[in-house]
Amino acid sequence: xxxxRTKTAVIGLICGxxxxxxxxxxxxxxxSSFLSQDAAGFYRLPFSLHSYRQLFLDPGYLEVxxxxxxxxxxxxxxxxxxxxxxxxxTARFSKRQRLVILILLMIxxxxxxxxRTYAIRMVLGTHGLLNKLLLATGLIDSPLRLLYTDTAxxxxxxYLMLPFMILPLYANLEKLDYRLVEAAHDLGAxxxxxxxxxxxxxxxxxxxxGCIMVFVPTMGLFYVASxxxxxxxxxxxxxxxxxxxxxxxxxxxxATSVMLILLMTVMLAGYALIMRRLTARGQRS
Amino acid sequence: MTGKRRLHQQISAHNPGKIAVSDSVxxxxxxxxxxGGLKVLTDISLEVSQxxxxxxxxxxxxxxxxLLRLVAGFEKPDRGSVYLDGVDISSxxxxxxxxxxxxxxxxxxxxxTVAANVAFGLELKGFRGRELNDRVNQALDQVRxxxxxxxxxxxxxxxxxxxxxxxxxxxxxxxxxLLDEPxxxxxxxxxxxxxxxxxxxxxxxxxxxxxxxxxxxxxxxxSDRVVVMQDSRIAQIGTPREVYEDPANLYVARFIxxxxxxxxxxxxxxxxxxxxxxxxxxxxxxxxxxxxQPGQLxxxxxxxxxxxxxxxxAEKVPFFWGSIMERSYRGSxxxxxxxxxxxxxxxxxxxxxxxxxxxxxRVGERVKVSWVQGWEVVLPDEDPxx
Amino acid sequence: xxxxxxxxxxxxIFLYLYVxxxxxxxxxxxxxxxxxxxxxxxxxxxxxxxxxxxxxxxTRHSLTIxxxxxxxxxxxxxxxxxxxxxxxxVGRRILQGTLMTLMMAPDIILAISLLxxxxxxxxxxxxxxxLLSHITFCLPFTVMxxxxxxQGFDRFLLDAARDLGASEGQLLRRVVxxxxxxxxxxxxxxxxxxxxxxxxxxxxVTGPSYDVLPLKIFSMVKVGVKPExxxxxxxxxxxxxxxxxxxxxxxxxxxxxxxxx
Numbered sequence: 006x007x008x009x010r011t012k013t014a015v016i017g018l019i020c021g022x023x024x025x026x027x028x029x030x031x032x033x034x035x036x037s038s039f040l041s042q043d044a045a046g047f048y049r050l051p052f053s054l055h056s057y058r059q060l061f062l063d064p065g066y067l068e069v070x071x072x073x074x075x076x077x078x079x080x081x082x083x084x085x086x087x088x089x090x091x092x093x094x095t096a097r098f099s100k101r102q103r104l105v106i107l108i109l110l111m112i113x114x115x116x117x118x119x120x121r122t123y124a125i126r127m128v129l130g131t132h133g134l135l136n137k138l139l140l141a142t143g144l145i146d147s148p149l150r151l152l153y154t155d156t157a158x159x160x161x162x163x164y165l166m167l168p169f170m171i172l173p174l175y176a177n178l179e180k181l182d183y184r185l186v187e188a189a190h191d192l193g194a195x196x197x198x199x200x201x202x203x204x205x206x207x208x209x210x211x212x213x214x215g216c217i218m219v220f221v222p223t224m225g226l227f228y229v230a231s232x233x234x235x236x237x238x239x240x241x242x243x244x245x246x247x248x249x250x251x252x253x254x255x256x257x258x259x260a261t262s263v264m265l266i267l268l269m270t271v272m273l274a275g276y277a278l279i280m281r282r283l284t285a286r287g288q289r290s
Numbered sequence: 291m292t293g294k295r296r297l298h299q300q301i302s303a304h305n306p307g308k309i310a311v312s313d314s315v316x317x318x319x320x321x322x323x324x325x326g327g328l329k330v331l332t333d334i335s336l337e338v339s340q341x342x343x344x345x346x347x348x349x350x351x352x353x354x355x356x357l358l359r360l361v362a363g364f365e366k367p368d369r370g371s372v373y374l375d376g377v378d379i380s381s382x383x384x385x386x387x388x389x390x391x392x393x394x395x396x397x398x399x400x401x402x403t404v405a406a407n408v409a410f411g412l413e414l415k416g417f418r419g420r421e422l423n424d425r426v427n428q429a430l431d432q433v434r435x436x437x438x439x440x441x442x443x444x445x446x447x448x449x450x451x452x453x454x455x456x457x458x459x460x461x462x463x464x465x466x467x468l469l470d471e472p473x474x475x476x477x478x479x480x481x482x483x484x485x486x487x488x489x490x491x492x493x494x495x496x497x498x499x500x501x502x503x504x505x506x507x508x509x510x511x512x513s514d515r516v517v518v519m520q521d522s523r524i525a526q527i528g529t530p531r532e533v534y535e536d537p538a539n540l541y542v543a544r545f546i547x548x549x550x551x552x553x554x555x556x557x558x559x560x561x562x563x564x565x566x567x568x569x570x571x572x573x574x575x576x577x578x579x580x581x582x583q584p585g586q587l588x589x590x591x592x593x594x595x596x597x598x599x600x601x602x603x604a605e606k607v608p609f610f611w612g613s614i615m616e617r618s619y620r621g622s623x624x625x626x627x628x629x630x631x632x633x634x635x636x637x638x639x640x641x642x643x644x645x646x647x648x649x650x651x652r653v654g655e656r657v658k659v660s661w662v663q664g665w666e667v668v669l670p671d672e673d674p675x676x
Numbered sequence: 677x678x679x680x681x682x683x684x685x686x687x688x689i690f691l692y693l694y695v696x697x698x699x700x701x702x703x704x705x706x707x708x709x710x711x712x713x714x715x716x717x718x719x720x721x722x723x724x725x726x727x728x729x730x731x732x733x734x735t736r737h738s739l740t741i742x743x744x745x746x747x748x749x750x751x752x753x754x755x756x757x758x759x760x761x762x763x764x765x766v767g768r769r770i771l772q773g774t775l776m777t778l779m780m781a782p783d784i785i786l787a788i789s790l791l792x793x794x795x796x797x798x799x800x801x802x803x804x805x806x807l808l809s810h811i812t813f814c815l816p817f818t819v820m821x822x823x824x825x826x827q828g829f830d831r832f833l834l835d836a837a838r839d840l841g842a843s844e845g846q847l848l849r850r851v852v853x854x855x856x857x858x859x860x861x862x863x864x865x866x867x868x869x870x871x872x873x874x875x876x877x878x879x880x881v882t883g884p885s886y887d888v889l890p891l892k893i894f895s896m897v898k899v900g901v902k903p904e905x906x907x908x909x910x911x912x913x914x915x916x917x918x919x920x921x922x923x924x925x926x927x928x929x930x931x932x933x934x935x936x937x
Contacts, residue, residue, distance in 0.1 A: 225784030
């Protein structure tokens, strides 16, 4: 009897929490995206598709969304191309070396991301380290205008998101049986073929997990765009922030977030599909 | 290969499985258990006496581990009861039963030292100070683990963890010690050493052990009695010799040891203990007191060591012609595979004796396969496909 | 050749990760206000930081929230993990799926959905809305950490304790909690860090009455370089260094006497 009561209490607590702070808010967000703007009370009836129409028909919003997608995709690509070799080499190191590298990776990861973005800004500034270095080596004659460009934002996003790419990749590649690579060698495959036909297919779950962890959250990092990209609206996050905190157009802000949720759902569904196919293949063999 | 005397010639009237109730410690009566409609145990009854070593033997999924968990109290029976010293303990939780378990994976507490693991049960019973210490040390001495008392389980080898698990259980002076496949994780050599050690420990402690295993060698070599389980039921209870030499059915015969089967039909009965059986083109006399009717299909069971290979067997003894398929030398024995002219392939196993001229068989050579009459076991043929 | 290329690659990545932080720390001790060149060592920015009441108050608020959120998330997460592992119930997988989604969801979605909730049900934006939000985004991480630890146990450990005579309470106190200690500590540390690190959720769900560090820093550095911020950031880096060391020690402790072989 006592165990039963404990069980009900424990499950009730966690279910209640997730329902109240996880499911209900999303449903409310979804509902509010179909409501009308109201200057005083945030949103009001009647239901309308006005916000979605605005989002897709106003070239300004559309442009922000497309630019945001582009930036996020580029960030993901850069993180992947730097993170994959990083994770691969780390996974092949000795246990001690691996530990050192992972700790070195974790220290910035555990440091406040706003502080790190601010630090990047100091490096990229007109009188920052990068310009000084370039001037000293004679590569350029006058300081470059790095700050407040898309490149700066990209560099900042890469800086913040790299660990999110490396960790899932590493977790996956660490488990990869190196004898498979040796077997491929033995069967006459060259390095490129081994990479393309053995390593990549086996690390697909890690690649997907890493890309999801980088791609979707990147679009929300409004403060990076604000600090490094200047006043222009670069990311969906900036759009949402502006609608909610400045323009007070909550339905439009909600609709924008719903787009982000949809994108995430599609990516997660794709991931689940791939994982299921991989497991099914595993069961067959 | 002489001097072997069949069990049922000595104790033909023996009724296996019945132990006088007076010295029974544990009594299991009519236990049944199902998980989600799947029957795991069906009407299990078993008496365990003081100081007895019992093995539950069967393939995985036969219900033997569930039976152990019912006795320990981790599962509740659907029907039937468990009595310990005459008291019904079926509804008691595990912590209130004077029964302890050695788990298959040892289940040592990783955050406690060896000594703390062993002391755990006693502390919960209120033992403190000197007495606690003495008893823990005594238990550790019994398993020869005193030197490693301050180690953590993560730093011990499999065999050492096994010893600690045993000490942790026996220190509580259980009435019955339950061991769930305790040796399955050890390598072959260590397993043999631990078998001997377990026997010694059991003799020293004088308490009943119930050991679950799927290894028939282990069951035969360690136990006073073996309980062979088949699909949720008990197929046979008996001493190791009984289950080996007089298996209750084909399942038990197949499960324990190697066998040769000669399919036949009962023709008639000669007196109380002898049957006439038609096997291939020959009529043989077989010793059996089972109630078998004329016309019934049977299998004549003969172990490889029961078969004889000769070129000139006396006509009185039953024999079948065959040709040698394979000879393999196995150190102390020599195994021969023979294809009988009548169809089946049988295996004979003889002690290696280089002075014996008969040992010069070559592959393809013709031989007569016979056996000492009276060593065969007649079993009803339950499954004609085999 | 290949080895040196690899070394170069790792050096490049780590330089990229560490140089900005190093510059930040150097400038925290630099007399030159704008960090244009090294003008000499000073601690005056730390004094200036301590003398800035707004910054200090935001720090206090952030630490309060981080400690409360980490403790609550660890406690709830521990209970939930024990519930998930010990009990079988309808909807268990859905619940776990919801948790996973919550963990993967971008902060901004969580932030505005919680904002909509708080405004919708009339919770004033401030301490409580902030605390509830922080607990919510820490929760999946604590549940996962503790669950992973619980699943790492020998599944017969609890049976063994019962077998040796432990009651339900003794089981929890003497076996489950001691075994979970490293996991609980590391979930606490992780939650603490996540809470301190958060910018996005805090920006949305707090009100003017309860300013927290990320927002304060954001508003201060938006327009230019603030050496007090350098000083504070240096302290935060030091703090995260300490936290990483502690969490690594925890991992070590777990490996030492953690798992049965």
